[in-house]
Amino acid sequence: MSIILKTTDLTKKYGNKVVVDNLNISIEKGEVFGLLGPNGAGKSTTMNMITGIVKPTLGGVEFMGEDFMKKRKSLMDKLGYIPQELAIHENLKAWENVELFTSLYGIKGSKLKQRIDESLEYVGLLDRRNDFAKTFSGGMKRRLNIACAIGHHPDLLVFDEPTVGIDPQSRNFILDKIKESNRKGATIIYTSHYMEEVEALCTKIAIMDNGKVIATGTSEELKKMVKDDISDITLEEVFLTMTGKKLRDY
Amino acid sequence: MIRYLIKNNIKLMTRSITNIVLFIVGPLMVIAILSNAFNDLLKKYENEEINAGYMIEDEAISEELLNAMITAASDNDINLEKYDDTDPEKTVRENDLCGFIVFSKDKNTFYENEDHMMSAKVLEYYVSAFFENVTVSVLGLDTSDIRIHTEHPSFTPEIEADDYYGIVEIVYFGWCAIVCGAGLLMSEKKHRIDKKYTVSNLSAIQLYLGKFLALSIVVGLSSLLTAVLSILLFGVHWGAPILSALILLLSASAAVAFGLLVYNVFDNLVVTIIAVFSIVWMAGFFGGAFETYMLSSYPESVKRISPIYHINRCLTELSCMGHSDYIDSALLYCVLITIICSALAVLADMIRRNRV
Numbered sequence: 001m002s003i004i005l006k007t008t009d010l011t012k013k014y015g016n017k018v019v020v021d022n023l024n025i026s027i028e029k030g031e032v033f034g035l036l037g038p039n040g041a042g043k044s045t046t047m048n049m050i051t052g053i054v055k056p057t058l059g060g061v062e063f064m065g066e067d068f069m070k071k072r073k074s075l076m077d078k079l080g081y082i083p084q085e086l087a088i089h090e091n092l093k094a095w096e097n098v099e100l101f102t103s104l105y106g107i108k109g110s111k112l113k114q115r116i117d118e119s120l121e122y123v124g125l126l127d128r129r130n131d132f133a134k135t136f137s138g139g140m141k142r143r144l145n146i147a148c149a150i151g152h153h154p155d156l157l158v159f160d161e162p163t164v165g166i167d168p169q170s171r172n173f174i175l176d177k178i179k180e181s182n183r184k185g186a187t188i189i190y191t192s193h194y195m196e197e198v199e200a201l202c203t204k205i206a207i208m209d210n211g212k213v214i215a216t217g218t219s220e221e222l223k224k225m226v227k228d229d230i231s232d233i234t235l236e237e238v239f240l241t242m243t244g245k246k247l248r249d250y
Numbered sequence: 251m252i253r254y255l256i257k258n259n260i261k262l263m264t265r266s267i268t269n270i271v272l273f274i275v276g277p278l279m280v281i282a283i284l285s286n287a288f289n290d291l292l293k294k295y296e297n298e299e300i301n302a303g304y305m306i307e308d309e310a311i312s313e314e315l316l317n318a319m320i321t322a323a324s325d326n327d328i329n330l331e332k333y334d335d336t337d338p339e340k341t342v343r344e345n346d347l348c349g350f351i352v353f354s355k356d357k358n359t360f361y362e363n364e365d366h367m368m369s370a371k372v373l374e375y376y377v378s379a380f381f382e383n384v385t386v387s388v389l390g391l392d393t394s395d396i397r398i399h400t401e402h403p404s405f406t407p408e409i410e411a412d413d414y415y416g417i418v419e420i421v422y423f424g425w426c427a428i429v430c431g432a433g434l435l436m437s438e439k440k441h442r443i444d445k446k447y448t449v450s451n452l453s454a455i456q457l458y459l460g461k462f463l464a465l466s467i468v469v470g471l472s473s474l475l476t477a478v479l480s481i482l483l484f485g486v487h488w489g490a491p492i493l494s495a496l497i498l499l500l501s502a503s504a505a506v507a508f509g510l511l512v513y514n515v516f517d518n519l520v521v522t523i524i525a526v527f528s529i530v531w532m533a534g535f536f537g538g539a540f541e542t543y544m545l546s547s548y549p550e551s552v553k554r555i556s557p558i559y560h561i562n563r564c565l566t567e568l569s570c571m572g573h574s575d576y577i578d579s580a581l582l583y584c585v586l587i588t589i590i591c592s593a594l595a596v597l598a599d600m601i602r603r604n605r606v
Contacts, residue, residue, distance in 0.1 A: 052448060053445055053448045073451060073453075076451045077451055081446065083445050086441055087443050087445060088441060089437050089443070090441075091261075091262055091266070091437060092258060092262065100255065100258040103251065104451060106451060108251070108253070108254070
């Protein structure tokens with residue numbers, strides 16, 4: 001498989017504080033890549049640099065074989081970002097939200113209308129297309145958040161904790177949809193604090209701590225790093241063994 | 251590409267209906283209060299004949315200049331009569347003059363009659379405006395060839411309080427345009443929509459235009475709607491309707507550009523509203539939004555710094571005289587503010603997003 005995204009010595013400093021330290025990761029096309037780490041490990045900053053929201057202090061990001069910083073504008077429509085925050089306007093209807101965010105990638109006219117319905121149907125909100133987002137439950141807002149990021153058919157989908165604060169049914173629905181997107185060819189980068197989600201979803205996992213990747217591999221490979229017999233160890237135990245049990249109050 | 255952004259931004263603003271209603275009702279309420287309060291004052295000023303005296307010490311003013319001033323005063327229905335070696339205060343009392351000017355070598359002393367305060371203020375304004383024009387005319391010219399620019403003869407227009415405050419309050423509220431965008435800006439901030447915009451094909455200029463054009467359309471149309479309501483409710487006369495509408499729209503776009511610049515600098519809606527209100531209040535204060543610009547005693551040079559002064563003066567003169575020397579400066583101010591503030595707002599946004 002070809003590499004879709006690669007970071008080289010990616011570093012972010014805020015003053016003297018190094019938040020991400022010489023990060024080198026490669027994500028292959030069609031992969032579901034999970035990024036785990038305690039609070040303050042540098043996951044969000046990494047995501048923000050990968051998506052171009054934050055400029056790296058040092059190092060670079062190569063996306064689809066191109067320098068992301070230099071070819072940013074032409075590469076953006078190949079990237080879909082689902083932020084942790086519900087990045088939707090509550091005073092807009094569901095279809096208006098999808099229209100607004102899908103149109104940012106140059107899609108217009110009848111194609112835009114078709115993509116709006118397609119995206120809403122994908123997240124199970126087509127029958128609520130004319131309802132204001134403010135009338136939606138938390139789970140529905142999360143689904144709308146996803147619909148707003150997939151209308152332009154991106155090759156790489158970046159999910160930043162997309163299942164925070166929602167009921168099990170909505171979470172299950174979202175995870176199924178992520179799997180479906182991956183089956184259809186999209187590469188996924190996924191961060192979450194829910195280990196069972198990451199284990200069920202991700203084909204490759206990187207564990208970050210103090211701005212560095214401390215381990216990378218499949219779920220089984222990570223477990224083997226901690227214990228030979230992987231049948232009686234969970235990913236959460238692996239995570240705690242590697243990052244420690246000390247509280248991270250940031 | 252930004253068509254849909256503009257469309258949805260307009261929807262977001264118009265759905266925060268409270269702001270729009272306040273924006274339309276606010277000026278109408280102020281018009282009602284101020285025009286009622288100042289009605290008698292402006293009427294008094296309209297009807298009074300202006301008679302004043304002057305005295306020259308030590309050849310303080312040349313004969314050409316004096317003649318030019320008397321002619322220009324006469325064109326403006328101000329009678330200036332010369333008195334020699336007199337006590338100004340006594341002369342004012344005995345001859346029932348509204349004021350008296352003593353021209354000295356390095357200063358002019360102005361005496362005002364409290365019984366004719368309105369006329370005295372007009373006279374003071376006239377003398378101040380005259381000397382400013384003289385200063386401009388003298389620069390680079392031979393003093394023997396002084397040509398006095400007196401603008402239009404009716405430099406202090408006779409205007410009804412309803413018309414004056416009907417016009418200036420709509421202009422003033424238009425400059426608080428950022429309030430109309432509060433719904434949109436708050437929603438963007440609360441939901442971190444800026445992150446989504448960053449991860450898109452939108453350039454900083456397109457992102458700015460998406461807000462600027464949407465806000466300009468809403469504020470411009472709200473101002474025009476308020477102007478129509480001012481005609482229907484208070485009978486306000488707007489001169490040269492198409493030109494006045496154009497100036498109102500350009501004023502709205504300048505106000506929006508200014509508001510967005512402040513917002514992009516501070517990145518905080520509350521701070522932005524406080525800063526914009528403070529600056530606009532100052533500009534309105536000197537620009538005739540509260541005390542009429544004709545009667546305020548601030549130097550003309552100070553008033554001219556305020557864009558609101560140029561817009562107010564242009565629109566009120568169009569209303570009562572049908573023409574104005576301030577059309578060009580009002581248009582120029584609006585266009586320049588729009589361009590400069592827009593450029594700075596985009597730059598501020600790029601710096602904040604770490605794009606430069």
